[in-house]
Amino acid sequence: MASVDDISTALKQMKFAHPTWPMAKIRSEFIRFFCSEHAHTSWPSSPCVPHDDPTLLFANAGMNQYKPLFLGTCDPALDMANLKRAVNTQKCIRAGGKHNDLDDVGKDVYHHTFFEMMGNWSFGDFFKEGAIDMAWDCLTKVYGLDSERLYATYFAGDDQSPADDEARVLWERYLPASRVLPFGKADNFWEMGATGPCGPCVEVHYDRIGGRDAAEFVNADMPDVIEIWNLVFMQYNREADKSLRDLPAKHIDTGMGFERLASILQGFDSNYDTDIFAPLFHAIRMVTGAREYTGKIGTEDEGYVDMAYRVVADHVRTLTFAIADGAVPSNDGRGYVLRRVLRRAVRYGRQNLGAELGFFSKLVPTLVDHMGEAFPEIVAKKDFVIQIIEEEEASFNRTIDIGVKEFEARCDKLPAGAKFSGADAHFLFTTMGFPVDLTVLMCEEKGIELDQVGFDAKMKEEKELSAAAHKAKMSGGSGKDLTLQAEQTARLVSTGISTTDAEPKYTWHEAIDTTVKACFVGRGETEDKVGFVPELTAASGMCGLVCAQTNFYAEQGGQIYDTGFIKGADGAEFRVDNVQVFGGFVLHMGEVVSGSFAVDDAANLSVNYTRRLPVASNHTMTHVLNFALREVLIGRENIGNAEGPSVDQKGSLCDESKLRFDFSWGKGLTTDELARVEKICQEKIAQELPVQIYKAPLENATKISALRAVFGEKYPDPVRIVSICKTPIPEILENPLDVIWKDYSIEFCGGTHLVHTGEAQKFVILSEEGVAKGIRRITAVTQEGAREAMNTAASFAQRCADAAKLEKAELVQEGKKLTAELSAAAISTVAKADLNVALKAITVKGSTWLKAEAKKKVDAAVVTINEACKAAKEAGKDKVAVRVDFGSNGKDAQGIMKVLSKGDYKDLSVLLVTADYAASKFAVFAQSPKGSPIDCKKWCDAATDGLNGRGGGKPNSAQKSVEGLDGVADALTKAQAF
Structure with missing residues (x-):
């Protein structure tokens, strides 16, 4: 196998770029055309992992990152909110979910799981004519494609929406009618999902061969006539009842396959030859x-x-x-x-x-x-x-070995002609990581069939449970859809309602007076389906209020929402159970407790600050934890080094009971590393460092040397900086590259925080675990939760010290009890490690005593058994059944039988009945020499007949155990009578 260095050296000596259209030029010309000739903004590709979109496994189209613009939920503070026209090449993966090309990759020369989607967009700006004109010029003038090889398809219409004759007419300015072809919904109507923005589209197809009429091959899955560009005209919203409603603003979303275009421009029939x-x-x-x-x-x-x-x-x-x-x-x-x-x-x-x-x-x-x-x-x-x-x-390989064994075990239990259970296949891949495609292959090898329907049903069940949980969270369990989407936000804007002023959420312990701007009962809950009503009462059930201002924190950035009350001038009361933000509009979700609330009513907003305080404490200490992990795991000298090791935030959760922090690291942290991290966090609390907050231009803020920002996160401009240090943030911005800032926690953050770290009081790491390959998770507590954890640890330490003074059975019993309790105890992982050491000493001491006691019992048992064997032999018997209470440990029984098999009575068959008073059960063990006519398994069965014994064995060696001690005497009698 060639080394990496050998490969690198060899490849540097070779030339791969196409002389006329190298891949870099294909990208750059696309961006240049739309930016310089059509005033588009060059917008970077989003990560192909959409961390902020739970509806997608991967970014599978160029439009994914613009969904907030299409849905009307984009934060107006983000640069994206100002976009009118955009262009880019987007990293896409289609290997799961609705769009899945995984099983086709390799079988042909044009499918990929990873690809680039070049596209341009209009957000309420130009529409069909502009999109089609630009596409034509780009293809024929920029890339020089032969117009005689181009075909366009348009939506033929159905019972819900008419044919897109407008697009047809626009294309017939460039192409003859014979090459502008109508197709149905499957090919020429694009939808974001089961509900949401959608619309007709036109697809541009290219005939690789040329010089012929290839109309019959369009959309016929022919590799020589391929789709290269899709222009989506987003003009409708698909409602829950499947009806279509006009969007308040119309958008353009286009996507062209980079790899397919490269194959055409470079003169190949295959994307893989480029x-x-x-x-x-x-x-x-x-x-x-x-x-x-x-x-x-x-x-x-x-x-x-x-x-x-x-x-x-x-x-x-x-x-x-x-x-x-x-x-x-x-x-x-x-x-x-x-x-x-x-x-x-x-x-x-x-x-x-x-x-x-x-x-x-x-x-x-x-x-x-x-x-x-x-x-x-x-x-x-x-x-x-x-x-x-x-x-x-x-x-x-390890997974395959384990999975194959489990697969075989489950196959052995299948009745003749039965399918391999979909539930079993689901277990194999969800619990054991065993690939489903391997299960299918192995089933085929055995001549059995996988219950694919059952497997798909289990997958769907999981997905529906997850979706239901999210919907329940967003609706307070009411079953309503309390999200504000494009129609709702557009309605608010069209009626002159400004986005919510949420700045008061950063001011603590103050109720604010404001005005109700909108009353919302849920999407689809009103005649016009939009969901706004003039008034809310208790009869409205779970509902929402939008106010001009709010001091409530809407859930985002890993921090949970605030709760509290909204009161009206006439004594009306609205309980706030959840707060979410959509396109800058903050929706307070809850129920009217008394009275009613109407649009333009005065409202007094009161946050439950008692609940918010531990949330803020956990949030502030999440920042400190992030800093401490970087300090301990990669060292100060490597902070900011792009080529060195990194500890990157992968997710967080801050609520009133705990903080949870996910980060990239390849292995579990040692006890020493955890102790150092915990110590740094506790030191920062003791120093009572101020938590400083400052808004600065995004460009300036990103230059700070020690800045921590979440990869893929979109930040507003100006951005809110949170620094936990004594140096004022303006001074940091004056000299952002100074290495001294590496000693501080500095992050972009829009959450609520403590005034200083001392308010966190205490900090304790409860657990550290792996949640995925290369991803670790720390769960910690502050304030009262940390104090309780420390008190529990101290109490546990005292109990361990007291247990160490005990002797014999009391020591063993207390050691078992403490061991069982420690694993579930909510205490510091560092303290738990120390306590495990103390407990180990206790259990070793107890184990030593138990072994000594067991040896005494075994030695005494051997004496008793020898006497019984001697008497049996003198009486001319070939078997003996004797009771000797040494417990039910199988190893002890084996030791006794081994002694007998080598002694003077090795030609005797022996059955032992032994009571285990500590476990409240008894056991029978039988052994017979080779050639003996006595079947030990039958002998044990006879001794425990009617007692529901469990066990088994072979003719020359068997054992059984029985719960309870009532039948022990009867068992001996039955064994002696066998």
Whole structure:
């Protein structure tokens, strides 16, 4: 296997770029055209892992990051809110969910799980005519495509919406009517989901062959006539009842496949023959020793070698970009998809290319060198990506071994002709990480069928449970849809209502007087389906109020929402149970307790600050924890070093009971590391450092050397800086690159915080665990929760000290009790480690005593048994049943039987009845010499007949145990009578 250095050296000596249209030029010309000629804003690709969109596994289209604009929920403080026209090339992954091309990759020459989607957008600006004109000029003038090979399709209409004749007429200005073709909803009507913005679209198709009428091949799944660009005209909203309503603003969303366009411009019939893949194919050949790639498909591809090339090259792209953007292989969600992608690549590489285990990670440097200039994030995360893939490759074989055993065990229990259970397949992959496609293959090998319907049903059940939980949270369990989407926010704007002034949420312990601006009972709950009403009463059930101002914190950034009350001038009262923000409008969700609330009513907003205080404490200490982890794990000298190790925030949760912090790190923290982290946090509390907050221009703030920002997070401009230090933030901004700032916690944050760290009082880490490959989680508590944890630890330590003074059975009993309690105790993980050491000394002392006591009992038992054997032998008997109470430990019984088998009575069959008073049960053990006619299993069965004994064995050795002690005498009598 060639080394990474060998591959890198060889590839640097080779040229892969196409002379006329190299991939970098294809990208740059697209951006240039729309920016310089049509006033678009060049907007960066979002991460292909949409951390802020729970509805998506991966970014699967260029429009994903603009959903808040389409839905009318974009925070007006973000730069994105000001976009009118945008252009970019978006990193996309289609390997799970609604759009899933995973199983097709490799089988043909144009499917990918990772690809780039070049697109341009209009947000309430130009519409159909502008989009079509720009697309035509881009294709024919910028890229010089032969217009005689272009075909356009448009929506033919259905019973809910008319044919898009406007688009047809616009295209017929450029193409003859014979090449402007109508198609149905499946091809030419785009929808964001079951509900939400949607509209007709036109697709541009290209005939690779040319010189013919290829209209009949459009949308016929012919590789020579392919779709290259889709122009979506977002003009409707799909309601819950499936009806269509006009959107308040119309948008354009286009997407063109970068890889497909490259194949056309570079003169290839295959996407995989372009300079996008050439370096990867050369690297694959060097690292596996396989023959050269020849581009064959199907039966012509002997040994499916070319298919394996395509699979491996595509999948290393997917894994590299997904991991760099924050996802890791795991057993659920997008993590499971990545695990399946990786294992598919490894299987094809090893089975079809002859690669050695560990080959896959060696391809990452080639990809990074090739695409790192366009996407520098993969350069920064190269080492982390390699580490994760190496670990996942190594664990693959172990998982397969365990999964195969479990699969075989479940197959053995199947009745003849039965299908392999969908529930069992679901268990294999969710609990054991065993790929479903492997389950299918193994079923085929055994001649059985997987219950795919049952498996899909289990997957759907999980998804529905998750969706139901989210809906219940957003509706207070009422079943209503209390989200404000495009129609709702547009209605508010159109009636002159400004977004909510939420600045008062940062002022503590003050109720504010404001005005009710909107009363909301839920989407679809009114005749016009929008959901706004003039007045709310107790009969409204779960509902919402939008006010001109609010001092309530709306859930975001990992911090839970505030609760409290809104009171009206006439004594009316509204209980606030949940607070969410949509497009800058803060919605207070809850119920009217008394009276009523109407639009323009005066309102007094009162937050439950007693509840908010521990939330703020946990939030402030999350910042300190973030700082402490970086200090302990990577060291001050590596902070800000893009090529060094990193500890990146991957998620957080702050509520009134705890803080939870997820971060990237490849292994579990040692007790010493946790102790140092906890100590730093406690020291910061003792120092009573001020929590400073300051708004600054985003460009200036991002220059601070020690700044911590969450990857993929969108920040407003100006941005809110939270610094936990004594130096004023304006002074930090004057000299942002000073290394001294590395000693402080400095983050972008919109949450509520303490005045100074001393208000947190105490800090205790309750647990540290892995939640996914390369992702760790710390759960901690502050204030009263931390104090309780420390008191519990102190109490436990005293109990351990007291237990150490006990002797004999009391020591053993207390040691067991303490051990059972400690694992579940809510105390510091550091203290728990120390207590485990103390408990181990207690259990060792108890174990030593138990062994000594057991030896005494066994020695006494041997004497008694020898006497009984002597008497039996003198009486001419060949068996003996005797009661000797040494407990029910099987090892002790084996030791006794071993002594007998080598002594003077080895030719006797022996059955022992022994009571275990501590466990309140008894056992029978039987042994007979070779050739004896006595069947020990039957002998044990006879002794425990009618007593519901459990156990088994063979003719010359058997055992059984029985709960309770009532039958012990009867068992001896039955054994002697056998």
